[in-house]
Amino acid sequence: MEGLTLSDAEQKYYSDLFSYCDIESTKKVVVNGRVLELFRAAQLPNDVVLQIMELCGATRLGYFGRSQFYIALKLVAVAQSGFPLRVESINTVKDLPLPRFVASKNEQESRHATSYSSDSENQGSYSGVIPPPPGRGQVKKGPGSHDAVQPRPAADQQEPASPVVSPQQSPPTSPHTWRKHNRHPSGGNSERPLAGPGPFWSPFGDTQSGSSAGDAVWSGQSPPPPQENWVSFADTPPTSTLLTMHPASVQDQTTVRTVASATTANEIRRQSSSYDDPWKITDEQRQYYVNQFKTIQPDLNGFIPGSAAKEFFTKSKLPILELSHIWELSDFDKDGALTLDEFCAAFHLVVARKNGYDLPEKLPESLMPKLIDLEDSADVGDQPGEVGYSGSPAEAPPSKSPSMPSLNQTWPELNQSSEWETFSERSSSSQTLTQFDSNIAPADPDTAIVHPVPIRMTPSKIHMQEMELKRTSSDHTNPTSPLLVKTSDLSEENKINSSVKFPSGNTVADGYSSSDSFPSDPEQIGSNVTRQRSHSGTSPDNTAPPPPPPRPQPSHSRSSSLDMNRTFAVTTGQQQTGAVAHPPAVPPRPQPSQAPGPSVHRPVDADGLITHTSTSPQQIPEQPNFADFSQFEVFAASNVTEEQDGEAEKHPEVLPTEKASDPATSLRIAQADGKIEEKTAASVPANVSKGTTPLAPPPKPVRRRLKSEDELRPDVDEHTQKTGVLAAVLASQPSIPRSVGKDKKAIQASIRRNKETNTVLARLNSELQQQLKDVLEERISLEVQLEQLRPFSHL
Amino acid sequence: MAVCIAVIAKENYPLYIRSTPTENELKFHYMVHTSLDVVDEKISAMGKALVDQRELYLGLLYPTEDYKVYGYVTNSKVKFVMVVDSSNTALRDNEIRSMFRKLHNSYTDVMCNPFYNPGDRIQSRAFENMVTSMMIQVC
16 A cells, blocks of 8 residues: 555564464465454454554455555554554654554563664564564464463463463463463553562573563563563462472562563563574573572582482473483583583573473583683682583673683593693683693603613613613624623723713713722712613613613633623723623722732743744734733743644643644633643643644643553543643633633634634543443453453362 | 493393394393393302402303393493394404493483482483494494
8 A cells, every 4th residue: 555664663563463463374465363363452442443454455455465464553553552543644653652462462562662662673572472583593483372362361360479370371382471471461561560479480581482572572671571481480389389499589589570670681682692592591591590599509609419409490390301301411510410500501491491492402502511711710619520610601701702612622521630620720711721731741851751760889880881882882792791891890990981982971971980989989870870871861772771680790610701791792992801801799809919810820821822822823812811921931932942843742841832732722721721731741741742632731630640541542642632631621711711801802712712622622522431431341351351260260 | 333232220120221123122132131140140250359349341241143242230230231243243342341331421420310210211312322322333
């Protein structure tokens, strides 16, 4: 018809009404019946209604198109305002309040109108009757509520006394709506008699449902309405129970009322915002929840134990299963108790459920308890395993919100940790929570990285030496040789230290040098070891396992008399191999002292050494320890001369000769067995002279005896020779290791010697065995002969 | 991976039982029932003195041709029984242990819910979701 100019509020309102009436969703035509109901609800005289209908052209058209509908609504408003109904009045009447429909609805709508006219923002929900505009979360269609509207007037009477009375309501949602309507006595506008005493404790978040419309209605009202809407837990029986449940609620009423009043405006905002996030808790809701929380647990930072919470929520009359699910969702940290945030989330979920919203499978983000804001955590003292929560999710706490989402993700892993409290003292953003591991671990490289180093006494020195050796010598044949390095000789060690190129530094060396007496300075050594080890940590040998404990020095058996390991190990870079040769248990012996000990043997050895060195192809090391050449200078000379004569020929007097004659096999042997050799020199030469095999002079008198006995036997010579060799070998062995200052050549020579000795001895052994057998056979034969002869004699 | 998961209360009545192939459910129920004997046997074998150190994971209770049955007991004598397909050779002991651990955690969460009365059937959605996740790989 005529052009219709509608204000924004009107436009919205009308469109909502239109949608409400458009139950067939035709978006074009409104059901007549519905419209008629609406008009009837406008409480206009029928003739006026008819007039309106006529004016808008519906009568003509027979249906209510959108434009007709809008016109009609406008006319209703005009009529309700008292203006004469005229076509012109549609546009002429300015500031027309929105048409009011239905007794209570009228009020709501009138309020709505006021709110709309006053609020420029679009609430999106007008009356409880009007379903929230499409697009909103769970949109509740009006029909139900509309129907509710009808019986409502009947119910209106009861209202104030019975708090939440909603006797007629079966559908869970409707009660809320109805209750709302109940709350609105037809005539009463601004007074929302909160009438009901206490019982409205149960908040009803009308955010989501059609009941949200009621909220919008409330918006223009005083506090009570939201409360009423929220009252969900009460039902008929309830009053008493409600009162019992919340004895304090009566007192709270006023407070709640005031709170509600303050929050109604927020509610509008909430509703608009809930458009996007149906689970968001509005401020007034939150405040309500907080108050409820306080009734159970005065300390806002404390917990509500599970049993109390159970009791509380059971009043909501929700099925236990749903309550259980709500609990699962809201008890974020699974501790069986509810903190303030958890409680609010749970409450909100209950309200939502009461309003007909299905419970989500997962806790919505907006309901998630925000993880502790470290700045606030100080307040959250007494929550042992609890995560401190920041402000309500609805309120965007200034510095917290940005960091919150990250906290949520880190929640699971941090859930178990109770270290948040420690971090609570730290300022900073929640990011530290995710990084608390790094915070906890102090960046102390010394404590973290360096492993404890045992401080050892003797062994440490060995270890150190071993380390040194490892570093300095790449061709250590025996890594354990350093262990054998007896640390006894400090002087040697000092020399070692000086000679050792310690890659990591001089500290160790300094330590060494500074520690003159090993036993007296174990700590230093230990520290050196530590340093050394730490150095070793940096060196390529880092992975080298700690050196094994020093090998117990075996007594010098023949095979190990030389202790080749030591000699080998110490060979490189160390001049004082003599020290190495000493068994560790032996206290450090000054070098010169070594000489006297084996000096007895030494001379011979020295002689032999000298002679052999000069004559033998073997490169016999100097063996200074064998030194005492003076005594055997003579011998040496004689040896030399006689050696020159011929190796096979040996002069009896000259031991060295024999030695000389036995260069290959018994060089050392001869040397070692100085005295004995001398003794047997006499006999030996004789035997030796016979035998071509160079043998050391048979030292043992036994052998001499044997020789005398077996002189006839050609093999005796061999025997003697062998025995001599054997004796020589045996004798030489002990003295050999005494040589000091062995270097590689000496070791090799001694090895060669020993090998030769071994072979000689083996041969000797076999030959002796053979001889023994022969002798035994002879004996037997002789005895047989004797036996044979004897009887004759007897006879 | 599991074909059937059951939670048995201390008094040996089921708190929760669920199997994937909905046919043959009865067979699984029987298997679980018979496995309870084995569980009791294992529990008693541990001895009184070892109650505290008793291993919660019981291991393979008994194998059948097609299925293997694993058991787990909590300290409150609540038993978890899991039936897995024998053809699923990739399933190692460690995995079974971890599955039981998850079960135990979920069960604890259910217990923490004040709205849950011990002895009731477990109807928690979270628990069911967790069980589903464990059983969903069967096929």
